[in-house]
Amino acid sequence: MTNEVLQNWQFIFIFVALSPIFPAAPVILNRLLGPQKPNAIKQQTYECGIETVGDTWIQFKVQYYIYALIFVVFDIEAVFLFPIAAAWGLLGLFAVFEVALFIIILAVGLYYAWNRGALEWF
Amino acid sequence: MFAAPTLNLWVITPLIILTVWAIILMFIDLFIPAGKKQWTGWLTLVGLIPALALTLMQWGQTGGAFIAEGGQPMVVVDNFATFLNTLYLLTGILAVFISVSYIRDAGLERGEYYFLMLFSIVGMMLMGMANDLILIFLALELLSIPLYILSGFDTGSDTSEESALKYFLLGAFSSAFFLFGIALTYGATGTTSLPVILDTISLDDPLALAALGMLLVGFAFKVGAVPFHMWTPDVYEGAPTSVVAFMSIGAKVAGFAALMRVLGQGFPMWGELWQPAIVVISALTMIVGNFAAVRQQNIKRMLAYSGIANAGYILIGVAASATDPEAISASLYYMLAYLFTNIGAFAVVIAVEKLDGQKGLLVEDYKGLAKRHLLLSLALAYFMFSLVGIPLTGGFTAKFYVFGAGVTAGLYWLVVIGAITSVVSAFYYLRPVLYAFMYEGPAVARVSRGLMFVLVVAVFATLVFGIFPGPWYELASQATFGNVATFVAGG
Amino acid sequence: MTSQQVIFIILAVITLASGLVVVTNRNLFHAALAMMLSFFGVAGFYVLLEAPFLAASQLLVYIGAISILIIFAIMMTRRLMSTDESPFNSQWIAALFGTLLIGGLIIFVIVSVFSPFGDIIIANSAPPSLAVQESTVLLGRSFVDPDQYVIPFEIASVLLLGALVGSIAIARPEKES
Numbered sequence: 110m111t112n113e114v115l116q117n118w119q120f121i122f123i124f125v126a127l128s129p130i131f132p133a134a135p136v137i138l139n140r141l142l143g144p145q146k147p148n149a150i151k152q153q154t155y156e157c158g159i160e161t162v163g164d165t166w167i168q169f170k171v172q173y174y175i176y177a178l179i180f181v182v183f184d185i186e187a188v189f190l191f192p193i194a195a196a197w198g199l200l201g202l203f204a205v206f207e208v209a210l211f212i213i214i215l216a217v218g219l220y221y222a223w224n225r226g227a228l229e230w231f
Numbered sequence: 232m233f234a235a236p237t238l239n240l241w242v243i244t245p246l247i248i249l250t251v252w253a254i255i256l257m258f259i260d261l262f263i264p265a266g267k268k269q270w271t272g273w274l275t276l277v278g279l280i281p282a283l284a285l286t287l288m289q290w291g292q293t294g295g296a297f298i299a300e301g302g303q304p305m306v307v308v309d310n311f312a313t314f315l316n317t318l319y320l321l322t323g324i325l326a327v328f329i330s331v332s333y334i335r336d337a338g339l340e341r342g343e344y345y346f347l348m349l350f351s352i353v354g355m356m357l358m359g360m361a362n363d364l365i366l367i368f369l370a371l372e373l374l375s376i377p378l379y380i381l382s383g384f385d386t387g388s389d390t391s392e393e394s395a396l397k398y399f400l401l402g403a404f405s406s407a408f409f410l411f412g413i414a415l416t417y418g419a420t421g422t423t424s425l426p427v428i429l430d431t432i433s434l435d436d437p438l439a440l441a442a443l444g445m446l447l448v449g450f451a452f453k454v455g456a457v458p459f460h461m462w463t464p465d466v467y468e469g470a471p472t473s474v475v476a477f478m479s480i481g482a483k484v485a486g487f488a489a490l491m492r493v494l495g496q497g498f499p500m501w502g503e504l505w506q507p508a509i510v511v512i513s514a515l516t517m518i519v520g521n522f523a524a525v526r527q528q529n530i531k532r533m534l535a536y537s538g539i540a541n542a543g544y545i546l547i548g549v550a551a552s553a554t555d556p557e558a559i560s561a562s563l564y565y566m567l568a569y570l571f572t573n574i575g576a577f578a579v580v581i582a583v584e585k586l587d588g589q590k591g592l593l594v595e596d597y598k599g600l601a602k603r604h605l606l607l608s609l610a611l612a613y614f615m616f617s618l619v620g621i622p623l624t625g626g627f628t629a630k631f632y633v634f635g636a637g638v639t640a641g642l643y644w645l646v647v648i649g650a651i652t653s654v655v656s657a658f659y660y661l662r663p664v665l666y667a668f669m670y671e672g673p674a675v676a677r678v679s680r681g682l683m684f685v686l687v688v689a690v691f692a693t694l695v696f697g698i699f700p701g702p703w704y705e706l707a708s709q710a711t712f713g714n715v716a717t718f719v720a721g722g
Numbered sequence: 723m724t725s726q727q728v729i730f731i732i733l734a735v736i737t738l739a740s741g742l743v744v745v746t747n748r749n750l751f752h753a754a755l756a757m758m759l760s761f762f763g764v765a766g767f768y769v770l771l772e773a774p775f776l777a778a779s780q781l782l783v784y785i786g787a788i789s790i791l792i793i794f795a796i797m798m799t800r801r802l803m804s805t806d807e808s809p810f811n812s813q814w815i816a817a818l819f820g821t822l823l824i825g826g827l828i829i830f831v832i833v834s835v836f837s838p839f840g841d842i843i844i845a846n847s848a849p850p851s852l853a854v855q856e857s858t859v860l861l862g863r864s865f866v867d868p869d870q871y872v873i874p875f876e877i878a879s880v881l882l883l884g885a886l887v888g889s890i891a892i893a894r895p896e897k898e899s
Contacts, residue, residue, distance in 0.1 A: 118769055122729075169797040171893055177787075177794045178889040182882050184787040188779045189865065189878065196862030204866035207875065214879040217254050218886040224261050227890045243873075250880055257887070297873045305873050343891035350884040357877065369877045373884060380888035395892070 175227045179219075186215050239296040242308045243360075245282040245289075245316065246353055252278030253349035260342030271342040272331040276324060278349060283320040289313045291709075295362065303426045307362045314563055314710035315359040315488045318570055319481055323352045325574050325685050326477035329581060332679035333473040337586045339384055347377035348477065355481050359488035362496070364413045364423040367489050371409065371453065374485055375402050378478050382470035394469025401452065401462040409449025415442035425497035434501070443498055447508060450493070453486035456546065457515040460539045464527075467535035472584055475531060476577035479538050484566050487545055491559050495552060495712045502553030509550040514648050516543030521652040524659045528593050530580055533659055534573075537618060540656060541569055544649060547633045551640035560708035561636035567703060568625035568696045572617040575689025579611045582676040582686075591674075597663040598672025607676055608667040610686050615660040617693050620653050625696030632704060730770060737763030748808065750796045758789045775858045 154161050193200070193208055222228060240247070256278070260271045290313050295304025326348065334340050354374025361367040379402060383395025417423055419439035420431045432439050452459040467475045494505060520540030527533040548562030583600065585591040601608035617626035630653065637646040667674070678686070696703060736759060743756035761784040768777035864870035 121769075168799070169794065171798060174791075174794050174798060175889065175893050177791045178893070179886060181783075181787040181791055182886045182889075184782055185882060186879070188782050189875070191778060191782075192775055192858045192862030193865055194862065196859040199859065199863060200866060203868065207866040207872055210876060211879045214254070214876075214883050215886075217257065218883045221257050221261070222886060222890055225890050254883075298869055305871075341891065343887055347884065347888060347891065350880065350887075353880065363874075365871070366874050366877070369874050369881060373877060373881045376881065376885050376888055380891050383892055386892060 172227075172229070175222075179222055179227065182218065183215065186212075239294055242289075242294050242296040242304075242306055245285045245320075246356055246360075248282045248285065249278050249349055249353050249356075253346040253353070256342075256346045256349070260346070263342065266340070268340040268342050269331045269335060271345050272327055275327050275345045275349060279320055279324050279327070279352075283317065283324065286313055286316045286320060289316075303362060303424045305363045305366055305424075306357075306360050308360060309712075310710040311492070311563075311712060312356075312359040312488075314707065315484060315566075316356045318484050318566060319352050319355040322477060322480045322484075322570055322574065323348065325688065326473065326481075328681035328685045329476055329574070329578055330473040331681050333581050333586075333682075334384075334471065337385065337471060338387075339471060341384075344381065344384060347380055351377040351381075351477075351481065355485035355488075358485040359492065361489070361492070362425050364416060364425070364428075364493075364497075367493070368406070368410060368413060370485075371406065371449075371489070374482060375406070375453075378474070378482060381474040381478070382466055384474065385471050388469070390469035391471065392469075394466045397462050398466045398470075405449050405452030405459070408445050408452070412442050412445030412447075412449060415439070415445060418442075425493065428497045429499065432498070432501075440504070443501065443505060444508075446493060447490075447505065447512075450486055450490040451512060454483050454490065454542045454545075455539050456512050456542050457519040457539065460516070460519070460542075463539055464523075464532045464535040467538070468529055468531050472531065472577060472581050475534075476574055476581070479534070479577070480570050480573055483538065483542060484570070487542075487549070487562065487566065491549060491552070491562070492712075494549065495556060495559065499556065506550055506553035509546055509553070510642060510645055513543050513546035513550055514645055516540065516546060517648055517652040518543075521655045521659075525655065527659065528595070530592055530594055530597075530663060533594065534576060534580070537656070537660070538573070540652065541565075541573075541618075543652075544630060544633050545569075547637045547642065547645055547649060550642060550645065551636040554640050555636075557708065557711050558636040558640060560704065560711050561632040563710055564700070564704050564707040565629040565633050567707065568617075568629035568693070571689045571692035571696070572614050572624070572626050575610065575686060575693065576614040576618065578682050578685045578689065579607060579614065579676075582607060582678045582682055583674060594663050594666060595672075597666040597674055598670040600667035600672070600674040600676065602671075603674070604676045604678075607678060607686070608664075610690055611667060612664045613690060613693065615664050617697070619657045619660045623694075623697045625693040625700075628696055628700035628704075632700075726770060729766070733763045733766040733770070736760075737767070750799075751793065754789065754793050754796055757792070758785050761785050761789065773857075775861060 189211070190208065193204070197204075252275075256271060256274060259274060260268075263270050289308050290310065292313075293307075293309045295307045297305035327345070330344065330348075334344055351374050354370045354372070354377075357370035358367060358374060361370050379395055379399040382398050383392050385391035413423060415438055416428060419433075419436050419442055420428050422428060422431060448459065452462075455463040467479065470478075494509075498505060517540055520536050520538075520543055524533050524536030524540065527536060545562045545565050548558050548560075548565065551558035551561070580592070582604075583591050583596060590596070597611075600611070613624065617624035620626045620630040630649070634646045634649055637643075637649070666672070740756040740759035740763065744753045744760060747753040747756065761780060765777045765780040765785070768774070768780055865875045866872055
């Protein structure tokens with residue numbers, strides 16, 4: 110790995126290093142600066158202002174899983190399109206048709222899933 | 232010498248028709264109300280029959296499309312591919328006739344069944360046409376994933392779900408082997424194109440040897456050859472019978488198609504290396520398949536082991552092709568004859584199966600069938616005779632050619648094992664026939680019109696192959712790689 | 723030590739430590755989260771190996787999608803938080819043996835290819851024949867070039883469509899039936 114390559118990635122590395130600080134900072138600052146007078150009601154789990162009922166770790170419905178499966182399919186579609194986007198300036202009209210065909214075939218799948226009610230949560 | 236234009240869509244026209252029709256059918260299916268889904272089934276034929284017609288028109292033609300690295304095409308159409316494509320399309324058409332009434336009566340009637348089947352057929356056809364390992368892998372997945380789903384199509388039944396899960400896990404496992412084999416091949420040769428592999432592979436490269444081994448394991452899983460056959464009985468037992476009828480032929484033939492092309496066009500000069508491996512697998516497959524089948528009480532499990540055993544017989548031709556590329560014509564003919572016999576046998580199983588609660592699947596449930604359904608019982612007897620290999624059946628001529636190819640190649644003891652195990656197979660094949668004719672019993676059957684059509688076609692075809700095998704074997708012998716022109720890049 | 727070696731060691735520690743958490747943690751959910759971290763370390767390796775497209779795929783597919791799928795699958799199981807079961811079952815000795823066998827084999831291959839041992843990490847760092855950005859661009863071109871991989875590319879979309887239809891067929895809500 111050459112230094113030049115390393116330089117291309119240095120921003121990514123900096124982002125990776127810095128990004129945990131942003132969510133961590135408010136939490137830590139809160140802990141340091143805020144007054145701490147706990148009581149039983151304050152210690153309760155907060156859930157949209159409603160009192161929690163039962164265990165929070167409940168069994169989820171299968172609909173979420175279909176949702177995730179469909180997400181995987183379109184995620185892979187995005188991965189396929191990513192290098193084409195990188196090469197887009199070099200491609201001709203034929204490539205446009207190819208990519209359109211690729212997307213249309215998967216759009217059919219989306220329409221089908223939608224129509225079958227696979228995108229409903231209920 | 233064949234000079235192909237770069238974008239030779241004629242080669243893949245049947246595939247395009249099937250894919251486009253599957254997608255259109257998805258839309259049509261949305262407007263077909265539940266309870267009328269048999270229309271989706273019959274409409275499947277609108278895609279399959281033109282695809283079959285076009286495939287038949289491609290007979291005798293040799294061409295390639297999508298010229299890739301090394302000037303070699305990604306997809307080829309030659310007599311080998313056309314012969315096998317015809318087999319898949321015939322299987323698909325017959326499977327539609329079997330399925331429509333079966334899945335309605337079993338309460339599984341949903342439109343997905345049919346277009347998943349179409350997707351699977353596209354994958355099968357690509358298996359024989361692909362000239363590149365990457366494409367073979369994609370075809371393998373395209374054929375397998377719909378079959379995993381179809382195995383578990385009976386979502387209310389635990390055995391069906393078990394079958395789908397086992398099929399999926401072991402299928403994914405074997406795909407991993409296959410993929411690893413592709414990766415090692417690429418490591419050894421720097422290419423995935425079969426003809427380029429042939430040109431660049433060096434015989435003493437241990438990496439290439441490991442690659443070939445991995446590829447063989449992957450294929451052996453797919454065709455259900457011993458010792459990679461464990462999934463077959465459980466999957467066949469649990470999956471809906473119409474699905475089993477379809478995949479026991481389609482998936483197996485497709486596995487063999489890719490195996491033959493990879494061995495015959497990618498690694499032919501390694502014949503003396505892979506021949507012993509195939510011989511051992513073939514012998515084990517015949518022995519284990521036939522002896523395990525003897526013990527089965529469930530007819531679907533019995534036919535599963537029978538399918539394993541038949542994979543062993545087909546492998547004789549593959550093993551013989553190491554020394555004589557023409558020998559695969561025997562295997563091709565075997566698959567043609569096996570298609571009709573096997574689908575006929577499954578049609579009888581479906582007719583006898585009672586759909587309320589998975590009954591009528593034991594061999595004993597055939598007791599007394601001949602009293603009420605003489606013609607059906609005769610058809611059953613004929614298919615079983617054919618599977619044993621009794622003369623005047625397609626199964627006999629198929630075994631005759633395969634054993635002949637084995638003898639010509641000098642694989643005498645393999646042929647001896649084949650002959651002995653054929654005798655063993657009579658024990659279990661003839662048991663349901665014996666029960667049907669010799670015993671009293673309450674067996675009843677329901678033969679829908681679609682099933683009747685399949686039975687008639689299967690009996691007729693098995694008879695034709697049994698009495699006039701010559702012209703059909705001639706077709707099969709035109710479909711070997713020996714007659715295929717080398718592909719050259721075209722402008 | 724060069725900067726790459728420092729990065730490699732950091733990534734290796736992240737990947738191996740989180741991998742160890744995955745197999746030893748009693749809580750499945752926490753194991754899944756640790757697995758995401760392990761995937762992240764692997765993505766880092768791909769960057770070091772100058773395979774940015776693989777790194778991006780690893781992030782998008784494995785961390786973005788597969789992990790979500792696994793977490794949803796865990797949340798669908800019934801005794802979700804039962805942490806009383808040990809992750810070691812009766813076959814852990816066989817598993818250990820198999821793992822050691824494969825690990826030993828891999829180490830043997832690496833050592834035999836890149837001896838002397840000390841240079842393993844950097845021995846293969848000769849740049850591949852393509853420059854880095856170029857490899858992604860070339861891949862993109864080959865996907866849509868009729869003289870290369872256009873047919874596998876389109877077949878892949880059909881495969882994804884089949885998988886989508888299939889997943890709906892087996893898991894869709896029992897609304898219509």
